[in-house]
Each structure stands twice: as structure tokens, then as C-alpha cells.
Amino acid sequence: MTILVIAEHDNAQLKGATLNTVAAAQKIGGDVHILVAGSGAQAVADQAAKAAGVSKVLLADAPYLAEGLAENVADQVLAVAKDYSHILFASTASGKNIAPRVAALLDVAQISDIIAVESADTFQRPIYAGNAIATVQSADAVKVLTVRTTAFDALSAEGGSAAVETLTAAADAGLSSFVGREVAKSDRPELAGAAVVVSGGRGLGSAENFKMLEPLADKLGAALGASRAAVDAGYAPNDWQVGQTGKIVAPQLYVAIGISGAIQHLAGMKDSKVIVAINKDAEAPIFGVADYGLVADLFQAVPELVELL
Amino acid sequence: MKVLVPVKRVVDYNVKVRVKSDQTGVDIANVKMSMNPFDEIAVEEATRLKEKGVATEVIAVSCGVAQSQETLRTAMAIGADRAALIQTDVELQPLAVAKLLKAIVDKEQPQLVILGKQAIDDDANQTGQMLAALLGWSQATFASKVEVSGDTATVTREIDGGLETLSLKLPAIITTDLRLNEPRYVTLPNIMKAKKKQLDVFTPEDLGVDVTPRLKTLKVAEPPARSAGIVVPDVATLVEKLKNEAKVI
Numbered sequence: 001m002t003i004l005v006i007a008e009h010d011n012a013q014l015k016g017a018t019l020n021t022v023a024a025a026q027k028i029g030g031d032v033h034i035l036v037a038g039s040g041a042q043a044v045a046d047q048a049a050k051a052a053g054v055s056k057v058l059l060a061d062a063p064y065l066a067e068g069l070a071e072n073v074a075d076q077v078l079a080v081a082k083d084y085s086h087i088l089f090a091s092t093a094s095g096k097n098i099a100p101r102v103a104a105l106l107d108v109a110q111i112s113d114i115i116a117v118e119s120a121d122t123f124q125r126p127i128y129a130g131n132a133i134a135t136v137q138s139a140d141a142v143k144v145l146t147v148r149t150t151a152f153d154a155l156s157a158e159g160g161s162a163a164v165e166t167l168t169a170a171a172d173a174g175l176s177s178f179v180g181r182e183v184a185k186s187d188r189p190e191l192a193g194a195a196v197v198v199s200g201g202r203g204l205g206s207a208e209n210f211k212m213l214e215p216l217a218d219k220l221g222a223a224l225g226a227s228r229a230a231v232d233a234g235y236a237p238n239d240w241q242v243g244q245t246g247k248i249v250a251p252q253l254y255v256a257i258g259i260s261g262a263i264q265h266l267a268g269m270k271d272s273k274v275i276v277a278i279n280k281d282a283e284a285p286i287f288g289v290a291d292y293g294l295v296a297d298l299f300q301a302v303p304e305l306v307e308l309l
Numbered sequence: 310m311k312v313l314v315p316v317k318r319v320v321d322y323n324v325k326v327r328v329k330s331d332q333t334g335v336d337i338a339n340v341k342m343s344m345n346p347f348d349e350i351a352v353e354e355a356t357r358l359k360e361k362g363v364a365t366e367v368i369a370v371s372c373g374v375a376q377s378q379e380t381l382r383t384a385m386a387i388g389a390d391r392a393a394l395i396q397t398d399v400e401l402q403p404l405a406v407a408k409l410l411k412a413i414v415d416k417e418q419p420q421l422v423i424l425g426k427q428a429i430d431d432d433a434n435q436t437g438q439m440l441a442a443l444l445g446w447s448q449a450t451f452a453s454k455v456e457v458s459g460d461t462a463t464v465t466r467e468i469d470g471g472l473e474t475l476s477l478k479l480p481a482i483i484t485t486d487l488r489l490n491e492p493r494y495v496t497l498p499n500i501m502k503a504k505k506k507q508l509d510v511f512t513p514e515d516l517g518v519d520v521t522p523r524l525k526t527l528k529v530a531e532p533p534a535r536s537a538g539i540v541v542p543d544v545a546t547l548v549e550k551l552k553n554e555a556k557v558i
Contacts, residue, residue, distance in 0.1 A: 069475070070438065070448050093468040097450045100403070100438035109404050109523035112433045122527065127431055128326045132335050135528040175447035176481075179463065179474040192469070196557075220558060228487070238453070238467055238488060244429065245347075245487055247469075253557040263325055270535065274555045276547065282540075291538040291555065294547050304544040309558070 001030035001120065004084040006077060007048055008094055011038045011066060014047040016193050017090035019157060020149035022053055025088050027117040027152070031055045033084075034162075037076045037169075039066035045164045052156040062169035067178035068094050074101040075170040081106060081142060085120070091146040091248075092192075099146050108140035113248075115151040129244040129267035149192065150250035150271065184237055191240065194223035196253045199242055199269070202229035203258020203279065203298055210235040212302055213257065219309040225249065225269075227259045243268035258298050261286025278302070310420035310479075312355040312364040314389060315410055316348040316371050318380040319430045328531045335529060344380045347425025349387070350485040353492040354455060355423050356388030363457050366390050368417060372401055372409050378508060385503035386495040392508045397520060399513075403431075405520040407439035412516035414444060419480065421462065426451050426484040437484035447477040451486040 003025040008015035018034070025032045033056040034048040045059040060076050077098070081087060087102060089095030091113045103110035115133070116124040122137045123145065191197065198217045204210045210230065217224050226236035228243055242249055244267035254272035259265060261277070261284055269275070270289050277290035278301050287293045294301060320326055321341040329336050344352075358364040369384035369392040371377040381392035395409050414422060427434035441448035449464035453472065456463045462477045467486045477483075495503075513520045541547045551558045 067473075070441075070450070074442065093451060093466075096434050097438065097448075100435035101442040101448065103435070104404060104407060104439035104442035107404075109402055110433075110435050110439075111524065112435060126532070127529070128320070128335060129429060129432070130532060131326050132328050133530050133532050134526050135530070137525045137527055138523070139525070140523060174478075175445075176449070176475050176477045179476050181468075181471065181473040183471040190470075232488075238472075239470055244432065245427070253551070253555075264322070270532075274551070274557050275535075275538070276551070287538070287540070289535050289538075291535075292547055292550055293538060293540045294544065295540060296544070301544050305548065308544060308548045 001085045002083060003028055003030050003032050003086040003088060004080065005032060005034050005088045006095070006098070007034050007036045007044060008090050008092060009036065009038060009041060009044040011041045012043055014044050016154060017092050017149045018048070019051055019154035020152045021088050021090045021147045022051060023152040023155050024114065024117060024147040025086070026053050026155070028086055028120050030085070033058060035060070035077065035080065037065045037073050039063050047157065049162040049164050050158055050160050052159040054160050054162045057162050057164045058167050059164055060167045060169045064172040065169060069176055069178065070098045070101050071173040071175045072170070073098050074105060075173055077102045078105050079170045080167065084142065086143045086145065089146045091148050095146050099144055103144040106142055106144065108142050108144055109138060110144045110146070111136055111138060112146050113148045114145050115148050129263050130270065131263065148248060150248055184239065188217060189221065189223045191223040191225055191247050192249060194249070195251050196220045196222035197225050197249050197251045198222045198255045198257065199225035199227065199259060200230055200236065200257050201227040201259030202233060204230060204235055207235045215306045216302055219306055220253070227265050256286050256290070257302060259286055260284045261289065310364055311366045311368065311417060312358060313414060313417060313419040313422045314348070314351050314355045314367060314369050314384065315422070315424050315436070316352065316369055316380050316384050317345040317428045318342050318371065318373055318377045319345045319428055322346055322429055328529055332528045332530055334526070342376070344383050345425050345428045347427060347485050349492040350487070350489050351423040351425050352384045352387045352389060353490050354485060357490065358457065359388065368393065368419070370395070370410065370413050372397070372406050374398055381508055382503050383495060385506045386499045387493060391506055394508065394510045395513060395516065396510050397513050399520050400522055401520055402522050402524055403433050403435035403439055404523060405518070406436050407443055408518045409513060409516060409520065410440050411443045412518055421457070421479065422482050424482070424484045426486055437482050441482035446480050446482050448482045449475050449477055450484040452483050453486050453488045455483060455489070
């Protein structure tokens with residue numbers, strides 16, 4: 001049994017999510033190979049070769065693989081798929097985009113967002129916004145899976161010494177092309193991988209008020225998150241959204257400020273180790289999952305909290 | 310050009326579902342059902358393309374039980390011109406739905422298929438991508454902006470860390486993200502008009518598609534409950550607890 005993990009990267013740096021996915025692959029058991037599809041991505045392949053638990057790295061390098069277009073990357077995965085029993089992607093925007101395309105081309109079902117491995121063909125995954133956990137068995141010859149990265153501890157990026165094998169890149173599908181990308185620059189830790197997350201909701205009242213979370217996040221070394229209500233109201237950018245339809249996080253500490261705690265929001269953060277809620281409404285559902293709740297006006301409590309830290 | 314919009318009937322997003330005590334699934338008897346929220350956004354986008362003169366006809370499609378007709382009527386009240394139901398009581402998984410939709414696409418020859426990015430019941434986020442694969446078409450998932458001109462669609466997508474823009478050759482598949490648009494409310498006159506619109510019913514056998522589930526659900530369980538928390542009286546106590554009890558700061 002050999003397992004293929006598709007690397008997440010930006011052609012220069014291997015993303016941490018790949019190491020969580022390798023950890024899930026190790027739980028299935030068998031040799032783990034990593035596929036790096038990109039352009040000028042030798043450095044990424046070298047990093048992947050050093051990751052603990054990886055026995056081989058495949059590098060496919062072509063200009064049309066640079067931007068991770070689903071059509072081209074899926075064709076590349078398909079070119080090597082016959083050698084593998086399992087094909088794993090991180091459950092990120094990129095993994096979710098490509099994995100189902102690969103599964104359909106192989107005529108197999110895909111299992112999304114696995115949170116536990118029970119055996120080589122049986123996996124657990126959340127359904128209904130995390131309100132139920134389904135145990136699912138696949139009878140397909142190849143298992144195509146996406147892995148919820150917060151459910152598996154990342155393997156070390158050091159200690160491995162896998163060989164890098166260069167593949168002939170699959171042809172350009174020519175169906176789509178990359179136009180541009182706007183990525184928000186931030187000095188804060190990445191939301192999905194942060195140890196501490198400070199999130200704000202509609203209770204903040206405005207984009208200006210949302211900035212009052214910044215000193216708190218700085219003191220805690222935290223990433224900033226937001227509820228859907230705050231994002232829709234324009235207080236915070238889209239990619240800060242935590243929830244069923246946004247990012248799924250599971251930090252050591254999650255601080256929810258001015259967030260009522262709708263089902264869809266809880267789906268994205270209820271596996272956090274410690275949850276703190278600050279809300280003036282004592283009846284807010286967020287207090288149902290909070291380890292420590294403070295019923296208070298956030299405009300007084302947040303500055304006071306910054307002061308005491 | 311024709312636009313096809315698949316829609317799914319799901320448990321309403323405000324309902325907190327309960328797991329059945331025999332762990333065979335969640336209890337959806339007597340629970341309010343609605344159109345999947347992402348699909349409403351898809352129907353709205355198709356309707357706007359028609360209002361702009363880009364689309365000539367919008368066809369809504371649903372796969373599932375007979376009651377899915379209600380969901381299709383809602384789609385037609387928003388703006389779809391006609392609808393098709395592929396009726397079956399078999400539990401449909403995304404690959405089966407993608408194959409059924411491919412059969413409809415082969416029949417109707419649309420230039421664009423707009424789907425929701427995921428259904429809020431199975432949370433799979435697969436059907437659009439699978440349909441694109443089966444058809445050999447281009448795809449743009451998690452769209453927050455769509456512009457169609459000539460034989461290309463320019464789509465802005467929500468990705469981790471920001472936005473990216475792709476140019477797709479038509480025919481193409483687009484899946485909607487939350488911020489693509491704000492679906493309109495359906496008005497009473499439009500609900501009445503929707504009742505008169507054409508709704509064709511097929512079966513998977515009519516379309517020659519095998520919909521046998523490929524994945525077996527062994528068990529559906531409650532997620533582990535969190536232990537009850539405490540309410541602290543003031544910020545000082547909160548900081549003290551986080552430092553000394555939870556030891557997270």
C-alpha cells in the first residue's frame with residue numbers, strides 16, 4: 001500500500017498543511033510519497049524530501065502548473081494515480097478544488113474533510129456543520145480523501161531524507177488561465193494554524209472598532225478571525241471567516257468577542273482546546289461551548305484585558 | 310446561452326439536527342427543509358445573467374425525492390424558466406449526482422453550469438468539481454464575482470489568504486461562495502407564476518445512470534460534548550484562570 005500526498009505550496013515554500021496531511025497518511029499505514037506540482041518548485045521538493053515520514057518525492061515542473069489550476073493539477077495527479085491506493089489532499093481551498101476532480105476522473109467517490117482514520121478504508125468525517133460525526137467506509141480501489149488539518153498533528157519538517165524523482169509533466173489542459181491574485185499581507189500567524197485566535201463578531205459594531213482587537217491579538221501572538229456577520233458587514237476581510245463555510249480552526253485558545261455563537265460559527269471553532277467568550281448577552285449560545293465566559297461590555301472588557309496581559 | 314443550475318433540498322440552515330439514537334443517521338422527519346443556501350446564490354446569479362442579457366434561458370435541476378419539486382418551484386420563483394427533477398428515493402452521493410447532472414447537460418447543452426460550493430447537510434464540496442471532470446470542462450470554485458463575455462468567463466475566487474481571478478473557456482462550471490450575491494426574496498406573484506412553469510420529471514433509469522452509493526455509512530454519532538464551562542465575574546479573574554488553571558497564556 002502506497003499513499004500519495006499532494007503538496008500545498010507557493011512554488012517557494014511547502015505549506016504546513018502538507019505535514020498534517022502526511023500525518024493522516026501515516027495513520028493509514030504504508031509508504032508515503034509526496035507530489036509537488038508547480039513551476040520552478042525544486043526548493044519545495046527539497047523541503048518535502050526532508051519532512052519526517054516521507055519516502056519519495058515526485059516533482060512535476062511546468063509553467064502551466066505554476067498557479068495550481070485544478071484542470072492541470074488533476075491531470076498531473078491522474079498520470080501517477082495508478083501506483084497508489086490512497087490519494088490525500090489537505091482540506092484547504094486548493095485541496096477542495098482539485099480532489100473531487102481527481103476522484104471523478106478515477107470514477108471513485110471522495111471522502112471530504114476526514115478527522116480520524118479507523119482503518120485503511122474507514123474514516124470519520126463531520127456532517128451537518130459538525131453536529132454529527134459519520135463513520136464512512138469506501139469500497140473503491142483508490143481512496144481519494146481530503147484531510148482536516150486541525151485534526152492531525154503535523155509531522156516534523158526535518159529528519160527525513162527522501163529521494164526526489166522528476167516526472168515528465170502532463171500536458172497543459174488549456175481550459176483555464178490564471179489572471180491575478182490579491183493576497184492580504186499579514187505579520188500575524190496564519191489563521192488555520194495559529195495557537196491562539198482572537199475573533200470578533202457583529203458586536204464590534206464597525207470596521208474601526210474591529211481594530212481594537214489588534215492590540216489583544218498582538219499581546220497573545222494570535223491570528224485574527226471573524227464571524228460571518230462581521231465579514232458580511234464589512235468589518236473584516238472574507239478570508240478571516242471562521243465557520244462551516246469559512247476556516248476550521250482548533251487552536252489552544254479561542255477568544256470569541258461579540259459573537260453570539262450561531263451553529264455555523266461553532267462548526268469552525270468548537271474543537272479549540274480552551275474557548276473564552278466575551279459577550280454582554282448572558283443568553284448567547286456561545287456560552288454553551290465556552291470554558292470561560294465573561295458577561296460584559298466588550299468595549300470595556302477588551303482594553304482591560306490588554307492592560308492585564 | 311443556456312445556464313443550468315442544480316439545486317438541493319436540505320434541512321433548513323437554522324435547524325439544529327439531532328442524531329438518531331440507533332446511530333443510523335440524523336433525524337430529519339418533521340424538520341423544516343429549504344433550498345441549500347449556496348444554491349439560492351447560484352439561482353440568483355443565473356437570473357442576474359439573464360437580466361443582463363447574457364443568458365437566454367435558466368434551467369433548474371434537482372436530484373432526489375419527490376418533495377424536491379418544492380425546491381424547484383422556489384428556483385423558478387426566483388427566476389429560473391423551467392425545471393427538471395431526477396426523482397429517486399436512493400441516497401444520492403456527490404459522484405452519482407454529478408453523473409445525473411452530466412446526463413442532463415448532454416441533453417440540454419448549456420454553456421454554463423452554476424452550483425453551490427457545498428450542501429450544508431453532507432458538507433462534501435465535491436459535486437461541481439466532479440461534474441467539471443466528467444464533462445472535461447473548466448472549473449472555477451468558490452466564486453465571489455462572475456463576468457461572462459463572448460466565450461470566456463472571468464471569475465474571482467475566494468482562496469485561503471485572499472482572492473484570485475481565473476479566465477475560463479466556456480462551457481464551464483462555476484460554484485458559488487457566500488459573497489457572490491444577495492439572493493432576492495421571492496414575491497407572492499412570482500410564486501404563483503412559478504406554479505405554471507414547466508417541470509419535467511425523470512428517473513435515473515431514464516438517463517441510464519447507476520446511482521448505487523459507493524460509500525457506506527457505518528455509523529452516525531453525536532460529536533463529543535464539551536464539559537460545561539464557568540462564567541467569571543471580571544476580567545482579572547479571567548486572566549488569572551487562563552494563566553493558572555487553563556495554562557494557555
